[in-house]
Amino acid sequence: MTAEAHYRQYFYTYFERLFGYAFTMVKDNAEAKDIVQSAFLKLWEKRSSIDLPNAGRAYLYTTVYHLSLNAIRNRAIRKGHHAQLADGITTVHVHTAEEAEIRERIRLAIETLPPRCREVFCKSRLEGKKYDAIAAELDISVKTVEAQMSKALKLLRTQLSDLALTSLVLLFIR
């Protein structure tokens, strides 16, 4: 295969996965898309110096990783300049009775997490903080943050074990 053919194959094989990976970090569809496009542009420039069939995948993931971290850093700087941008628009919505009940159950389940566990979980999920920032803030190791997050999910999963199913059903009947 030529480098061009490999390149195209990489795009079709990895675009969605790389997009998903970038999205876990930047949590924004438009930003994730730009990051993956940029990673592929960089790969094209490097196509003669990189052993595409063997090293292309690792190059793409590493590039997406670094571009995502840069995007998060730049965003933090922008936010510092325009603090008011941080708060979202408030919209009032009417939920179905089941939806309200599920929300309430999830809220209760999060509330009953052990205090440290809940603190770590909320900082990661609701405040969107990176693990290393949470670790520094709470004066614990990144490994501990990781363990607390995992513990939170396991506990929530036990408490809400019937919920994954419920949400699927809701999707179908809507």
Next chain:
Amino acid sequence: MNHNDPTNKTDDIVKYLAGEATPAEAMALEDWLIDPANAEEFEHVYQLWQRLPGAPVLLTPAVDGEWQELQERLRAGSKPSLLRRIGPRMAVAASIGLLVIATVGWWLSARQVAAPSPNALTEQQATGADNSKQITMPDGSAITLHHNSAIQYAGAFGTTHRHLQLQGEAFFEVVPDSTRPFTIRIADVTIKVVGTAFNVKDITPSGNIEVQVLSGVVNMITDQQQISVRKGQSGTYDASRKSLRLSDTVDINSMSYATHSFEFDNVPLREVYASLGKTFNRQFRFEDPATGDCRVTARFDQRSLEYILQIIDATLNLHSSQQGNTIVITGVGCPAH
């Protein structure tokens, strides 16, 4: 690690979903997902993850479109591009494609200058403060225009295109036709539709624009951004920030003027009647004002006012009687829940 039990992988999955996986970890997780049992385990954790507060909605763009975009970026760059390496014959074909597009663009804009043009927005339908209006468009699509709203479109609507401009608020039920995309322009936002039912609202004080989708998918497009809004979701254009935002809920009652569907979740009767009154153009009066505090949880899909009143009367032990445009409610408080 026990390879037979995929639940042992929760640590890695959570780390990945939280956006903390290194490139090596992300690749390892994806390789692990090739096994269907593992993929199922991942799906379970992912479902839970998405249900928890603060979850952003992932909208993966179509790969073909992204590949096209990448080609264009490569072509535009000064560096050696794919196009130049394809060979002279393909390069000629590509430039003919560009030429055709440019010609059509010129032809369209030239036609728009000439008056009266078939694409000029000569047709208009509007509503006043007290009436809404049902409109069937030439292509069969149905539009319910809310109070104080207007649409404008060309006389040729439905022949080569389906484009209209909206002011105010309207509910659309669009007949699918991929050869003639249905587009709506409202302020800075273009809404592109693939057969669907949805509500568009220009929120006057803020200038925000809200699109709520009941079925199908619509795309909201601005100069800078584009999002897809799916069934059960709302898209909001924030006018002050010029940005689009997606939310996972729709407000059924806000569309009642068109759908005659209502959803009440523990809502005081007073507010229930206010919603009904707006849609059916009636006034409500309580003999005993305390009755207005009774709470209602119910859902009505395209029912008549008479039917809805009967159900509420029976549930709360009330009696409603019509006197002209006013409905009088009599009853003795609420049954205890």
